Amino acid sequence: MGKANRKSKTMADLADRHALYQESVQNSEFELDFIDEIFKEQRGRPALSMREDFCGTAISAVEWVERGKDRTAIAVDFDAEVLGWGEKHNMSRLTPEQRGRLEVLEADVLEVETAKVDVIQAYNFSYWFFQERATMLHYFRQVRKALVDDGILFLDIFGGSECYQTQKEKRKLDGFKYIWEQAEFNAVTNELKCHIHFHFPDKSKYKKAFSYTWRVWGARELREILIDAGFSETVIYRQKFDPKTDEALDEYIATDDAEDYACWLGYLIAKP
Ligand SMILES: C[S@@+](CC[C@H](N)C(=O)[O-])C[C@H]1O[C@@H](n2cnc3c(N)ncnc32)[C@H](O)[C@@H]1O
Incomplete structure (x- = not known):
């Protein structure tokens, strides 16, 4: 490569899109804290096994096994490229003992069969790839089968005009x-x-x-499909807003109460 060529590389040319994604989109520490807290509150015991659907670089599953020797994780994604990136940049930091508690599966979440777990998380709205009601129902049924009796499914959700x-x-x-x-x-x-x-x-x-x-799904319809899939109860945790400034806060409350918000973010949990 000539000197001119080397010089012409821009920051965008040199950027690693998966690293930038992790930095800008994901906050796995916050999300795992939320799962730990809600699971303990709802089930009266700690969650130990977790499946991360649509895992991408599997950063959340990696942090899960780092949180304790009694924790296991399964990470599922059907894209070999992103799993390969995760292996090189995230899984590589685990000790052999920690890596032994993490199973990574290159598979379609609509088809994969896994051992039953305490928690399944599907974050960053990836389940909204499913556009047909029948496909969403099938996914929720698959997930329901892969949860222990007192397990919990964690999804994220957004709404508003x-x-x-x-x-x-x-x-x-x-x-x-x-x-x-x-x-x-x-x-x-x-x-x-x-x-x-x-x-x-x-x-x-x-x-x-x-x-x-x-597909932009409505919270009500998703909750109905979850019930049709065999879940017994669903809860929405909606982001709180500062009453004075209307600014979104990093706090989530269990409520169905939502004013005419332009945009709200939240979590939708479902219990078998
Ligand atoms: C937006 S990324 C989500 C990454 C991560 N879960 C997060 O919270 O940011 C979506 C991922 O879902 C994967 N994906 C999409 N459809 C899938 C399917 N049916 N089965 C497994 N993985 C799928 C894609 O390969 C991609 O890595």
Whole structure:
């Protein structure tokens, strides 16, 4: 490679999209704290076994086994590339003993059969890839089968008028900007096409680092499908807002009460 060529590499050219994703989208420490706290509160015992569906780089499963010698995890994703990245950058930091408590499966979550676990988590709205009610029902049935009797399914969810429109949201992070784009919305089918872009201080851009096509599901319908799949109870934990500034807080409360919010984030849990 010539000197000119080396010089022409931008920050975007050198960026690692999975590392940027972990830094900007995921907060596995917070999410695992939430699972630990809610499981203990609801079941009166600690959760020990966890399956991470749509695991991507499996960072959450890795942190789970790091949280204690009595903990086991199963991580499931059907994309060999992202699992390979996770193996190299996340699983590699585990000791052989910790790695022995983590099973990584390259498989479709609609088909995979695993041992029963205390917790299944499916985060970052990945279950919204499933667009048909029948497919969502099948997924929830599969998950129900893979939970112990006093297990809990943890999903994340969002709602509010802003879900149903195109928009861009920017966040400044350490050394780059994260851009969430809702690029296209079909007001008949509720199909939403979204992208994640990363922008850098040298003005270079990593456009469409990740793209998703989701159906925007309503909380009520999801809860009905969970009940149809054999779950007995569901709870929504909705993000709290500062009553003075209306700013979203990192606190979640069990409630069905939601005003005319433009955008709310939350967790939907389901108990067998
Ligand atoms: C948005 S990432 C989610 C990563 C991580 N769970 C998180 O919370 O950020 C979605 C992942 O789901 C995986 N995926 C999509 N459909 C799947 C399916 N049917 N079975 C298994 N993995 C799937 C993709 O390969 C991708 O790695």
